[in-house]
Amino acid sequence: MIVLKLGGSVITEKDRAETLDGDALERAADAIETALADDEDEDERLVIVHGGGSFGHHNASEHGVTTTEGTHEAGAVMDIHGAMGTLNRFVLGRLHERDLEAVPVHPLSTASRDDDGDLDLPTTQVRTLLGEGFVPVLHGDVIAHAGTGATIVSGDELVVDLARQLGADRIGLCSTVPGVLDGNDEVIDEIVAFEDAADVLGESDATDVTGGMAAKVRALLELEAEASIFGLEGLEPFLAGENPGTTIE
Numbered sequence: 001m002i003v004l005k006l007g008g009s010v011i012t013e014k015d016r017a018e019t020l021d022g023d024a025l026e027r028a029a030d031a032i033e034t035a036l037a038d039d040e041d042e043d044e045r046l047v048i049v050h051g052g053g054s055f056g057h058h059n060a061s062e063h064g065v066t067t068t069e070g071t072h073e074a075g076a077v078m079d080i081h082g083a084m085g086t087l088n089r090f091v092l093g094r095l096h097e098r099d100l101e102a103v104p105v106h107p108l109s110t111a112s113r114d115d116d117g118d119l120d121l122p123t124t125q126v127r128t129l130l131g132e133g134f135v136p137v138l139h140g141d142v143i144a145h146a147g148t149g150a151t152i153v154s155g156d157e158l159v160v161d162l163a164r165q166l167g168a169d170r171i172g173l174c175s176t177v178p179g180v181l182d183g184n185d186e187v188i189d190e191i192v193a194f195e196d197a198a199d200v201l202g203e204s205d206a207t208d209v210t211g212g213m214a215a216k217v218r219a220l221l222e223l224e225a226e227a228s229i230f231g232l233e234g235l236e237p238f239l240a241g242e243n244p245g246t247t248i249e
């Protein structure tokens with residue numbers, strides 16, 4: 001089973017509000033189509049999660065909503081969730097054009113945080129969809145948060161939680177960079193401890209309320225299974241079983 005995140009930074013123009021990177025999304029959809037077409041036994045199970053990029057982070061930032069700072073305004077929730085829903089329809093549309101049986105799972109309707117901020121993400125529907133041959137497509141979203149109103153859940157958090165609950169064999173984060181970069185902009189092949197890369201790990205260059213690369217690495221290190229962070233050129237190799245970019249273990 002594979003859990004794959006399509007980073008918002010790769011499928012959107014992250015610096016321009018609500019702007020899709022249509023070419024990048026087409027390339028990602030092509031790679032996914034190829035991988036599933038090569039799966040002759042049709043037994044590969046794939047869950048896709050996408051991030052926000054310029055759909056969601058800008059809205060969240062305007063309303064002052066982060067993973068810990070919440071809102072009690074329905075208008076803010078609708079605005080952030082609406083932007084993510086728009087991007088989700090673009091992603092689904094590109095997958096449907098390739099005859100992939102992709103269906104949305106919206107975290108706002110299923111997930112929540114307790115008053116410690118811990119995520120509760122029900123997965124029965126994801127498991128059932130997978131068992132029936134669908135490709136569930138989740139996305140970073142705004143969700144109920146006990147005592148805080150509603151806060152952001154990042155696609156990265158969803159990936160980590162899904163991977164743990166579903167026992168994923170492979171976890172891939174496709175982003176706008178070819179991997180985690182060192183001080184000379186070279187890809188770091190392997191990270192086994194946060195300290196290995198702490199000096200070079202930063203936030204996102206663009207508007208991002210969920211923590212950029214540092215948060216990604218920290219979250220992936222908590223997983224038992226190994227995970228890969230790679231760019232668009234790494235997506236097809238990753239889906240074919242290779243380890244492009246940076247491996248986090």
Ligand SMILES: Nc1ncnc2c1ncn2[C@@H]1O[C@H](COP(=O)(O)OP(=O)(O)OP(=O)(O)O)[C@@H](O)[C@H]1O
Pocket residue numbers: 006007008009010050051052053054155174175176177179180181182200201202203204205206208210211212213214
């Ligand atoms: N050492 C590093 N190596 C690579 N990227 C880094 C590093 N430090 C900070 N970054 C930033 O992290 C960004 C990737 O994180 P970001 O959260 O924007 O990606 P994403 O998950 O693809 O997008 P989104 O969060 O919108 O879904 C890069 O574009 C870069 O700006």
Ligand SMILES: C=C(C)CCOP(=O)(O)O
Pocket residue numbers: 008050051052053055056057060080084139140141142152153154155156209210
């Ligand atoms: C609603 C938002 C901002 C989604 C955030 O998801 P991410 O891009 O994976 O961090």
